Amino acid sequence: MRLACILAVIASPIVAEGSYDVYDLVPEPAALQDYDPDILLNCLRKSGSRESRQACIGVSSGACFRSASDNHAIASIACTKAELDDWDARMNRVYGDLVHYQTYRDENQLAVEELREMQRAWITFRDTACKWDTFTSRRMQGAAESDADYCMMVLTAQQTLFLMERARMELARVNRIARERAAK
Amino acid sequence: MMRIWIITSVATMVLLPQLAVAQDMPYDPAATQSCLAEMADTDMENTNVCVGRSAEQCADASVGGFSTRSMTACMSAEYGLFDEMLNVEYAKVRGLAADLDKQVNGTSFDDVSMGDRLVQMQRAWIAYRDATCAYERRQFDGGTIGELVYIDCLTTLTADQAFRLQNSVLGL
Numbered sequence: 057m058r059l060a061c062i063l064a065v066i067a068s069p070i071v072a073e074g075s076y077d078v079y080d081l082v083p084e085p086a087a088l089q090d091y092d093p094d095i096l097l098n099c100l101r102k103s104g105s106r107e108s109r110q111a112c113i114g115v116s117s118g119a120c121f122r123s124a125s126d127n128h129a130i131a132s133i134a135c136t137k138a139e140l141d142d143w144d145a146r147m148n149r150v151y152g153d154l155v156h157y158q159t160y161r162d163e164n165q166l167a168v169e170e171l172r173e174m175q176r177a178w179i180t181f182r183d184t185a186c187k188w189d190t191f192t193s194r195r196m197q198g199a200a201e202s203d204a205d206y207c208m209m210v211l212t213a214q215q216t217l218f219l220m221e222r223a224r225m226e227l228a229r230v231n232r233i234a235r236e237r238a239a240k
Numbered sequence: 241m242m243r244i245w246i247i248t249s250v251a252t253m254v255l256l257p258q259l260a261v262a263q264d265m266p267y268d269p270a271a272t273q274s275c276l277a278e279m280a281d282t283d284m285e286n287t288n289v290c291v292g293r294s295a296e297q298c299a300d301a302s303v304g305g306f307s308t309r310s311m312t313a314c315m316s317a318e319y320g321l322f323d324e325m326l327n328v329e330y331a332k333v334r335g336l337a338a339d340l341d342k343q344v345n346g347t348s349f350d351d352v353s354m355g356d357r358l359v360q361m362q363r364a365w366i367a368y369r370d371a372t373c374a375y376e377r378r379q380f381d382g383g384t385i386g387e388l389v390y391i392d393c394l395t396t397l398t399a400d401q402a403f404r405l406q407n408s409v410l411g412l
Contacts, residue, residue, distance in 0.1 A: 167378055174371040181368035184361040185404065191354065192408035222379070 090131070091120045091138035106217050113213040116142065133205070140209040147216040150223050151175060157226035161233060182211045265310075266301040267317035269294050284407075291399040292392075294318055312388045319395040326398050329405035333358060336412040354412075369397045 099112035117139035124131030158168045186207035193203040275290035298314035299306045337354035373393035380386035 167375070170371070170375040170378055174368075174375040177364070177368040177371040181361075181364040184357075184364040188357055188361045188408065189404075191357065192411035225379070 088120065088134055088138040090123050091135055091142075092116060093142050095119050096139065096142065106221055109217050110214070113210055114139065117209070136205045136209055140205050140212060143209060143212045143216050147212055147219065150216060150219045154219055154223045154226060157223065157230045160230050161226065178215055182208065182215075185211065265298065265313050265317065267294060267298040267314055269317075269321050271297050272318065272321060287403050288396075288399060291322070291396060292318060294321070295395075308384050308388050312384065312391055315388065315391045315395055319391055319398065322395055322399040322402055326402040326405065329402050329409065330362065332409050333405050333412065336409065340412060365397075365401050369394065369401075372397065 093116055096112060096116040099115050100109055103109040103112060117135040120135035120138060121128060121131040124135070155168060155171060158171055159165070162168060186204050189207040190204045193207075272290050272292070272294040275293050276287060279287045279290060292315070295311065295314040295318035298317065299311040302310035302314065304310065334355065337358050341353045341355050373390050376393045377386045377390040380389055
């Protein structure tokens with residue numbers, strides 16, 4: 057959408073200096089044989105915007121349970137859980153990086169505190185929203201457990217993409233500040 | 241019970257910045273609404289692509305053309321549209337949850353009523369929305385861009401929550 061373009065234009069001189077991206081985030085090898093994390097990673101790499109990255113949510117788990125030869129209900133649960141774990145690992149990594157960058161930049165720590173508060177509030181929202189989804193979902197693809205994991209996967213992925221965007225901008229700012237400090 | 245009533249009645253209330261909305265702001269919700277109607281028939285999972293359609297048209301048609309200022313005013317109107325939608329969906333879901341709770345004598349599968357579960361989620365959503373949009377705005381240290389980022393954040397999250405509740409109407 058157009059707002060994204062405005063922000064991209066405003067941010068571009070800063071963003072161009074940073075290199076923070078999905079390539080930096082190689083997940084732990086998945087325990088599940090049918091789950092291929094590279095499908096998700098390649099989709100994210102090919103997508104230039106946060107909006108198009110949203111469309112990557114679920115690609116690895118989708119391929120995973122389509123490749124399962126039998127018992128799709130059980131495969132669906134296991135594959136969804138594998139992608140949830142994948143995103144969760146990514147999110148933890150990005151969140152840690154973001155705290156680090158903002159600590160470096162902000163002498164008064166206000167932004168870091170707001171970041172922590174935001175993430176805490178998000179976790180509570182995710183848990184209550186997915187609990188709610190478990191009782192109201194129309195997907196009926198499998199057990200309630202799979203619905204909850206699907207909801208967790210989608211919300212975790214969306215939050216990861218949001219944090220990733222922020223981390224990219226913060227890294228660029230940190231690099232700029234570091235150069236200014238070095239020049240003094 | 242009183243406490244829950246207060247919480248639900250202010251479910252989506254938010255203090256918006258005082259925005260200088262021009263009287264001739266050409267906001268028309270039709271573009272967003274027709275997109276939503278179309279997506280409801282074809283692609284229910286991706287209704288969020290519609291969010292902002294009318295605001296963009298409005299900003300383009302504003303006196304002086306597309307700018308941060310016109311987009312902020314137009315996006316505020318779009319926020320109003322989704323805030324109202326959220327209130328409507330919330331009231332619907334609350335009614336359905338209350339009916340369900342009556343059927344099972346006030347308890348659900350794990351002793352938490354659906355009404356309570358809904359209030360818990362909505363309360364958590366408000367805290368999440370406020371914390372997220374405040375954090376986003378801080379990155380731009382206030383200013384006109386900060387206001388646009390803030391109202392865009394509110395609109396996006398409010399629309400997502402309205403869609404979430406809309407989907408659960410079908411499942412209740």
